[in-house]
Amino acid sequence: MSAPSADPARTAQVALTKAGKLKIRYPAELLSDDGTHLVVRAAWxxxxxxxxGFVRFEPGDVFVEHYWRDRWYAVKEVRAADGRLKGWYCDVARPAVVDADGTAVTVEVEDLDLDLWRSADGTEVLRLDEDEFAASGLAVRDPRAAAEAARTLDVLERAARTPEFTGLLAGR
Structure with missing residues (x-):
C-alpha cells in the first residue's frame, strides 16, 4: 500500500475502542464519504x-474498510501485498462516529466483540468471538446494544453466505 496522500482532506485516523478503552489507532487514506458510508484504505x-488459523494478517496486507454512521457493523476487505483477496473481516460495532475538521477525518468505532470472517471464495463463513461477547457483560450493561449486536451478527452471516455479499459494501 502506498502512504496516505499528502492532501489533508484525504487523511484519516481510525480509532477502535472496546469496553470504553482504546484498542488501536492507525492512519488511513480516505477514499470516499457520502455522509453515511465512509471508506478508508489502511495497511495492516x-x-x-x-x-x-483461518487467515493470517501480515505486514504488507491492505485493508479497504467500510464504516457506516447508521449500521452496527464495519466490513474490511483484506488483500495480501500482491493484491490477492484474502477475504472480508466483519466487526459488529456501534455505528461509526466520524469527525471531519477540514484537516483530517477521525473515525471512531466501538467494537462489540462479535466478528465474522468470509473467505475470498465464500466457502468459509465463520462466526467469531461469541465467547468474548458473552463474557463482556454487555447484555447487563446495555441490553439493547447486546440484542442489536446479536441480531447484526445473524444478518451478516446470512449475507455472507450469498453471492450478493459484496452488495453490503455498496449499500444495497
Whole structure:
C-alpha cells in the first residue's frame, strides 16, 4: 500500500475502542464519504503477523474498510501485498462516529466483540468471538446494544453466505 496522500482532506485516523478503552489507532487514506458510508484504505496496523488459523494478517496486507454512521457493523476487505483477496473481516460495532475538521477525518468505532470472517471464495463463513461477547457483560450493561449486536451478527452471516455479499459494501 502506498502512504496516505499528502492532501489533508484525504487523511484519516481510525480509532477502535472496546469496553470504553482504546484498542488501536492507525492512519488511513480516505477514499470516499457520502455522509453515511465512509471508506478508508489502511495497511495492516501491526509490525508483526497475526495468525487466526483461518487467515493470517501480515505486514504488507491492505485493508479497504467500510464504516457506516447508521449500521452496527464495519466490513474490511483484506488483500495480501500482491493484491490477492484474502477475504472480508466483519466487526459488529456501534455505528461509526466520524469527525471531519477540514484537516483530517477521525473515525471512531466501538467494537462489540462479535466478528465474522468470509473467505475470498465464500466457502468459509465463520462466526467469531461469541465467547468474548458473552463474557463482556454487555447484555447487563446495555441490553439493547447486546440484542442489536446479536441480531447484526445473524444478518451478516446470512449475507455472507450469498453471492450478493459484496452488495453490503455498496449499500444495497
Amino acid at each position: 496496523a501491526r509490525e508483526t503477523a497475526k495468525d487466526f
